[in-house]
Amino acid sequence: MHKLEIAVGRDVFEKNKEEAKRNAHVLKDHNITAFDILGSIGSGKTSIIEKAVPILAEKGLKIGAIAGDVFGEDDYTRMKVLEIPVINLNTGTECHLDAHLVHHALTTLPLEELDILFIENVGNMVCPTDFELGTDARIVVVSVTEGDDVVNKHPMIFRVSDIGVINKIDLAGAVGASIQRMENDMNRIAPHIRKIKMSVKTGEGLTDFIEEILKYHR
């Protein structure tokens, strides 16, 4: 059973890589810096976008977004309020976005008007790992409410990511989570990752986050 899955999987991954490259070319042609935002349901992916967009807009940057979810328009609706171009991508039963779906979204977005594109992936710590979308960087967001063992349990998603956000640090005491353990696990599993401790609620870490984003935007 598993062998069969892997054999097919390889073709799927190859196809996805090609489409990711195509997306990267399209984005580069339009001088758009794109971010694939990964993380579990409720880790704060949408909230971070909600906070970052006005700050980046104030710096004169034009932002677009893609809201990926298995079902529904919850995140899409929240992003529309930001008055930026947003595409809703429902995967139906798939637990991740893929480059082909993103390609479709890119054909609909007003690319010539954008500087930065946030792609919020489906809330999932496993599936999106293998499916590059053609972005400049991948950001994985975990929150202390997921338990301080969340990093150790999902090494792959940190290895493929460039920025690791530890969110909801204001709740660490309330849920008995050790931020230090999460940082240590990240250091061990993905020494290359740039770590940001954040609370979207209190605003802590938001400046660091914006700085990291701007490093990628030429």
Add this chain to the structure above:
Amino acid sequence: MHKLEIAVGRDVFEKNKEEAKRNAHVLKDHNITAFDILGSIGSGKTSIIEKAVPILAEKGLKIGAIAGDVFGEDDYTRMKVLEIPVINLNTGTECHLDAHLVHHALTTLPLEELDILFIENVGNMVCPTDFELGTDARIVVVSVTEGDDVVNKHPMIFRVSDIGVINKIDLAGAVGASIQRMENDMNRIAPHIRKIKMSVKTGEGLTDFIEEILKYHR
């Protein structure tokens, strides 16, 4: 690409269903009531097991557990402390347990000594849905910290579950989540599901949970 995945998927699902039936027979032969516990990372699956085991043990019931995770022994280690038989199942890259993996665990557990088996699935709101394990019931655990749109975003997992736990209700105010919205979404999406509002921390809802568990144990 997607067509190919679905074609293979059907075979995988059929094979899994057969193995799930075999597991169900093995469990029934030993008069074991088994629960497949689903939900996102950090929703509280392990914590609920930690709280439920001593209460059930006090009622004279013998409990066993299977700890499913992509990687690591974090949950396994927590369950070992309960001094019950526990098997650790690491899926490697798969985002769900399957009946075949559980079959292997069943051949290792001391089945003749058990009354109740808790199988903690991989923390994921999508993948485990299609893979029945052969249990008597499925319990989906969501926490208010995942956002009150978590139910609406993942209808399938609620449709296939028998019990729906809304956990961490003590944090609803702190994270600005509406428990009412979560309940309403469950009622709409899965009217059959038995809802339990819980806080593992304060103990609220634990008695209701134990009662539901005991309804399944003959």
